[in-house]
Amino acid sequence: MTCREFCEQARDWVREGRLPGDAELHSASCEDCSAAWSREHRLSDLLASGRSTEIAPVRIETSVIAAFNAWRRRRWRVPLIAGAVAAMLLLLIPITLRRKPSQPAAADPLMTEFLPLRSAPLLPEDSAHLVRIRLRQSEVRRLGLPAGVNADNRLVDADVLIGQDGAARAVRFIRVQE
């Protein structure tokens, strides 16, 4: 073993707390390496004196445990709320399903296409608004639109499309399904 090899590894041997056989032989025959070995040993002893067993104060433990308990409460609150919501939904669904058949069927209106009126036709880029009106069949006929002849007084619902100039542009008739 050379002095260089000895010096390179002496620190690791000190840490391991043992000197291998060939290093021991070298140390016995080399004053410099023997002194280096002693120095490293002495340094390790000095460093050992700097070791401490100090720990964080109790208030840190108290605080970390309090944080744990707060985390635990939060963690359980979410599933509890979710569980409560799920339970309520489970209760409500059968009630809703039971009620549904007894409710009157939603009115499903039948509509004609929009029929253009005499004024200028509505172009796609024009804006307009829709007004729902109720009128007699006789009035429908007077407008030149198709209507039954046997029930002049019968009321008919209609959507009238009114252009920006206020003129009616088109109309569609609505019949509520019975």
Next chain:
Amino acid sequence: MRPMRGGSELEDVRLLELAHRGSEAAWTELFRRHQGPVFRYLLQMTGLRGIAEELTQEAFLLLLAEPSRFRPERGALRPWLIGVARNKLLRFQERERRWEALDDDLPAPDGPEQAAEREQVLRAVRALPPLYREAVVLCEFEGMEYAEAAKVLDCPVGTVRSRLHRARQMLLEALAPVDRGKGCLR
């Protein structure tokens, strides 16, 4: 709080599992088991007791809030916790642009001669550049293996070894006067 039966025998991973199922006893055991090395590392690196306390707490709170960041297959819990504390410390130092504020709040020594010697050792260690100082704190003071220290420092084992060797060389030079008359350090 109910004491944890046979707590010291339980593996960290099992304790962590129990803690995440809500066991306060398991959480307390984990904290008590590892807080010392985390706290001492921070204290040696900053010299600021308040910061060491705060960052110790933060390291454990991260474990609580994001347990999946600790991967047991990649190493033990203690190096991971010290690594977290180290990252927090680096961020703190970046933010505060403050490196050292040595307090003299050292633990009570055994006797006057030992006290002086110990104080000089600690001062010499604290005077080392941070990269070398942390190698000494982890490997010499906390008795970590090179591989464990490498996990903490996020560097190869060879780097830890060379930093420690260099640090010891610096300490030999710095502490030579301490040993004047004993004839061993130079």
